[in-house]
């Protein structure tokens with residue numbers, strides 16, 4: 195199926211594909227989120243031949259109400275955005291028959307979820323300071339751009355922070371999934387039965403306490419959680435979600451936060467008393483008084499270090515006092531050695547080994563319509579190697595839950611596919627003039643995989659409860 199030309203019965207599938215989809219060669223599925231599937235494809239267009247594209251397909255909700263006009267308007271606004279640290283939305287396609295939606299983005303080989311996991315499970319040593327700082331700086335830079343454009347991400351988490359692989363943009367951070375929260379509310383319904391769990395670990399306390407009006411400060415809370423995770427390789431607040439939808443109130447998550455940061459008080463956070471769950475869940479929330487165990491003890495940073503100062507300002511309870519992305523970019527932490535750079539993945543010091551992060555696993559056995567193909571290819575570094583393997587071979591890379599056989603979108607027809615196609619614009623945004631340093635040459639050999647010797651990293655016994663299907 196590497197060329198996307200075969201379906202499960204061995205028939206030619208391309209003819210059934212909508213016209214716009216035929217401008218891509220499907221490589222395979224790379225992920226599944228709350229709202230749909232993500233595929234890797236290559237452009238067949240003369241101008242962009244071979245360029246890799248991530249196509250996010252939003253599955254039809256069970257109620258069958260598809261994409262609303264408001265959602266479409268929101269998406270059209272997203273197409274206007276252009277920033278080096280924000281993933282480029284290159285195409286939008288809507289199937290008017292069932293109002294299902296396809297968004298095509300520039301492809302990024304890595305994401306923070308995988309980078310952190312690689313350090314925790316394979317390398318067993320921390321991410322070097324230069325890389326942490328460069329990733330954080332670029333994340334803030336992209337976020338500052340989004341916030342300046344009145345876009346609140348609302349679902350920032352490591353898997354949404356992409357990092358470019360080999361090429362001119364190697365090591366550049368790209369924020370993905372931005373603005374989708376508003377589209378989802380507009381509405382696109384989460385697929386309640388696909389077994390994918392929405393993570394609450396990065397959710398700001400005001401959202402957990404039921405705030406109806408939230409600000410860009412919710413993203414800064416998430417950045418604080420991600421910063422801590424980059425430092426320790428462990429999620430900072432790992433609450434267990436209670437699945438009663440919709441349920442912003444998550445007691446266990448609040449409990450995890452309060453244990454580290456201490457109990458919030460109206461003195462520290464005056465508008466706390468206005469939040470719905472502060473009162474409705476008084477017994478749980480106000481009944482137990484938590485001591486402040488000290489964030490610095492959890493992230494192992496000296497109390498007076500600039501890194502700790504910045505982190506604690508991101509994890510300020512009161513959203514109005516929480517540091518903004520623009521302020522964070524000016525923080526002393528980014529002015530001291532090692533300075534952040536554009537390529538976050540190059541070695542921080544002369545003689546230091548280049549870390550070869552694994553390429554994204556691709557499930558080449560799933561076709562665009564969600565059907566499972568008999569013939570599969572195993573992909574390495576995004577390049578399809580044809581061969582006949584079983585689905586089990588794919589599962590060996592990452593476990594495949596039983597429900598991976600996708601719902602097919604049989605109703606999609608060529609004639610009914612209206613494509614909001616404004617031309618493939620796979621070109622990258624310009625370089626970022628603000629970034630202090632551009633380190634190191636491109637390292638063509640970086641894809642060589644190797645296991646680095648242990649450097650004394652203490653495995654904390656963290657059991658990744660990750661709910662996500664990654665392909």
Ligand SMILES: Nc1ncnc2c1ncn2[C@@H]1O[C@H](COP(=O)(O)OP(=O)(O)OP(=O)(O)O)[C@@H](O)[C@H]1O
Pocket residue numbers: 224225226227228229230231232248250281299300301302303305349353354356370371390391392662664
């Ligand atoms: N442009 C892209 N290039 C490469 N991989 C991508 C791209 N966009 C998303 N992905 C990857 O696809 C996978 C699924 O992404 P998706 O956004 O659907 O789900 P999620 O972020 O894991 O969860 P949710 O949708 O529930 O927030 C993730 O591993 C993500 O890193």
